[in-house]
Amino acid sequence: METRSSSGLDQFCSLLVERPGLTLLDLAGANQSTMGFLTNLGHRVYSDDFLLQMDRCFGDGDFYENQSDPQKVTQFLDSALDYPAQHFDAALVWDSLEFLSGPLLETVVERLSNMLRPGSYMLALFHNEERVQTIPTYSYRIQDRKTMLLAPRGRRQPAQFFNNRSLEKLFHDFESVKFFLTRDHLREVIVRR
Amino acid sequence: MSSVPNRPTESFDATRAGNAVLGKSVVVKGQILSREDLTIDGEVEGTIEMQEHRLTIGQNGKVRASVKAREVIVLGTLHGNVETGDRIDIRKEAKLVGDIRTARIVIEDGAYFKGNVDIVRAEVPKPSATASAPKPATAPPANSPVSAGPAMAAGVGEIKR
Numbered sequence: 298m299e300t301r302s303s304s305g306l307d308q309f310c311s312l313l314v315e316r317p318g319l320t321l322l323d324l325a326g327a328n329q330s331t332m333g334f335l336t337n338l339g340h341r342v343y344s345d346d347f348l349l350q351m352d353r354c355f356g357d358g359d360f361y362e363n364q365s366d367p368q369k370v371t372q373f374l375d376s377a378l379d380y381p382a383q384h385f386d387a388a389l390v391w392d393s394l395e396f397l398s399g400p401l402l403e404t405v406v407e408r409l410s411n412m413l414r415p416g417s418y419m420l421a422l423f424h425n426e427e428r429v430q431t432i433p434t435y436s437y438r439i440q441d442r443k444t445m446l447l448a449p450r451g452r453r454q455p456a457q458f459f460n461n462r463s464l465e466k467l468f469h470d471f472e473s474v475k476f477f478l479t480r481d482h483l484r485e486v487i488v489r490r
Numbered sequence: 491m492s493s494v495p496n497r498p499t500e501s502f503d504a505t506r507a508g509n510a511v512l513g514k515s516v517v518v519k520g521q522i523l524s525r526e527d528l529t530i531d532g533e534v535e536g537t538i539e540m541q542e543h544r545l546t547i548g549q550n551g552k553v554r555a556s557v558k559a560r561e562v563i564v565l566g567t568l569h570g571n572v573e574t575g576d577r578i579d580i581r582k583e584a585k586l587v588g589d590i591r592t593a594r595i596v597i598e599d600g601a602y603f604k605g606n607v608d609i610v611r612a613e614v615p616k617p618s619a620t621a622s623a624p625k626p627a628t629a630p631p632a633n634s635p636v637s638a639g640p641a642m643a644a645g646v647g648e649i650k651r
Contacts (some may be wrong), residue, residue, distance in 0.1 A: 318605075327580070328598070329602035332595060336609040343606045 303486030305477040309420045310442035312387070313338055318388035320410070324393055330438040330446055331389075342386070347349040347393040348434065348450070350377035362399045368396060372456035378405065378416060383414045391437040392422040392483075394467075402456065402467070410470050411455040413490040419471075427458045459484070511525070514550040520556075529567075541575060556588075564601075573603075 312368035313319060313351025326346030335342045352439055354373035363369050388409060413419060422473055424432045431454050435447040459467070461476055461484075468474045468488045477485035509527040512518060516532035517628035524540035531548035537556050538545060544561040558573045564584040571648050572578055574592040582600035589606040597603060 327597050327601065328599065329597045334606060336595070336607060341606055341608045345604045346602065349602070381525060488494075 299435075299449075301445045301447055301481070301483075302443055303445050303485060304390075304443075304479075305420055305422075306439065307443045308475075309387070309389075309418060309487055310420055310439075313340065313440050314442075316386075320384065321462070322385045322388040323379075324388070324390050326435045328436065328438050328448075330440055334439045334441070335424075343380075345377065347377060348396065349391070349395075351396060357408075360396075361398045364398045364456075364485055366475045370401055370404070372407065373401075374404070378408045378412070380412045385413050386417045388413060388417075388419040389437075390413055390419060392424065392434065394421055395423055395432070395457075395459075396453060404469060406422040406488065407470065410490060417486050417490045419490070421486045421488070423459045423484045423486065424455060424482050425460070425484045426427065430454060437455055512551075547584075592638075 313335075319340045320343065321340050322343050322345075324345055324347035325331065326349065327344035332342055332344070332369065350373065353378065353422075354369050357363070359368045367434070383464070390409065393400060394405065394478055401426065406476070415458075431452040432452050436450055436452045437471075438446040440446045457463075464476070464484075465474055466484060468486075470490040471490055473489040475489075476488075479485055506603045508624060509522060510529045512528070512532045512534065514531040518525070518532070518534045519537070520536045522534065522536065522538045522540075524538070524543060524545075526540075527544040527546070528538075528540060529546040529548055530551040530553055532551065534551075534553045534555055536552070537619065539557075540559045543558055544563065545557060545559040546563040547566045547568055549565045551559070551568075554569045556570045557568070561578070562572055562574050563579045564579065564586050565581045567585045569587045571588045572590045573587075574590075575587075576592075577594035577596065578592045579589055579596045580586055580598065580601040582598040584598075585602045587604045589608070591608045591610055593610055593617070593622060595609070597605055632634055
């Protein structure tokens with residue numbers, strides 16, 4: 298398993314440490330490391346494996362073409378994002394948004410925005426190496442507030458690549474979008490609801 | 491086996507400590523109360539209460555029930571909310587969909603879990619003449635690895651609206 302230091306994660310965690318009792322959403326899939334870290338801070342953690350949910354709903358056939366099938370989209374939204382409005386105080390979506398194509402991506406971001414309480418934060422990651430066909434995917438975990446653990450999950454073709462402008466557009470409903478410098482090809486973003 | 495579906499009022503022989511097993515061809519619908527450790531390798535639908543004992547859901551086990559136990563080990567499939575006094579152990583290949591309220595949780599790589607985890611830590615009872623039972627608390631312990639105040643990381647840019 299690789300490790301990666303992360304300023305975005307550091308900032309995200311700094312927003313959690315002095316406010317125990319928050320309800321957090323982690324879409325990387327349940328793992329001991331993140332669960333231990335967040336529950337030690339006194340938070341409730343809601344876990345799901347978003348990528349696995351995508352594979353279950355869209356994986357049979359063309360992954361991206363299936364994302365425009367209304368029946369599959371409804372099934373996906375019902376199984377992966379069926380949460381009450383303003384239920385979460387923070388969300389870790391990691392790099393999962395990269396694997397959603399246009400209209401579904403907008404719907405998912407809208408749902409995430411709806412699930413988050415005003416003033417809450419969401420951490421997302423986006424690859425910015427545009428000349429590659431596929432990108433490595435990981436199960437992202439928190440080792441400590443400045444370090445991610447990356448458990449490899451193979452390579453995938455992203456739906457699209459994002460620059461700062463397209464990310465601003467994507468998160469236009471959020472109050473602020475903050476980008477973080479990284480040394481690798483991963484752009485870290487914290488958005489505030 | 492001292493588990494009695496749908497008959498919660500029947501008394502149990504507490505002196506017979508052991509490990510009851512529901513085999514993989516057994517299907518139970520109803521309420522299970524157990525005063526000994528229980529392993530389920532079959533199918534159960536209903537509720538399971540065994541607050542002083544350990545429940546193991548074996549690799550073949552398929553449980554659709556709310557569970558209250560001292561300790562729960564999941565190797566098979568569990569749909570339902572779980573409350574444990576001590577710990578829950580979700581093993582590799584296990585599937586658990588439901589909310590968990592527990593003091594400790596162990597999740598092995600390869601397990602699938604969808605739901606909420608609420609860690610409940612028992613307060614250390616204060617020695618006093620009118621000492622009452624310890625109450626659960628969700629606050630972290632005093633020695634939890636909580637860092638000091640927020641440190642702003644250097645961002646490339648922030649767009650505020």
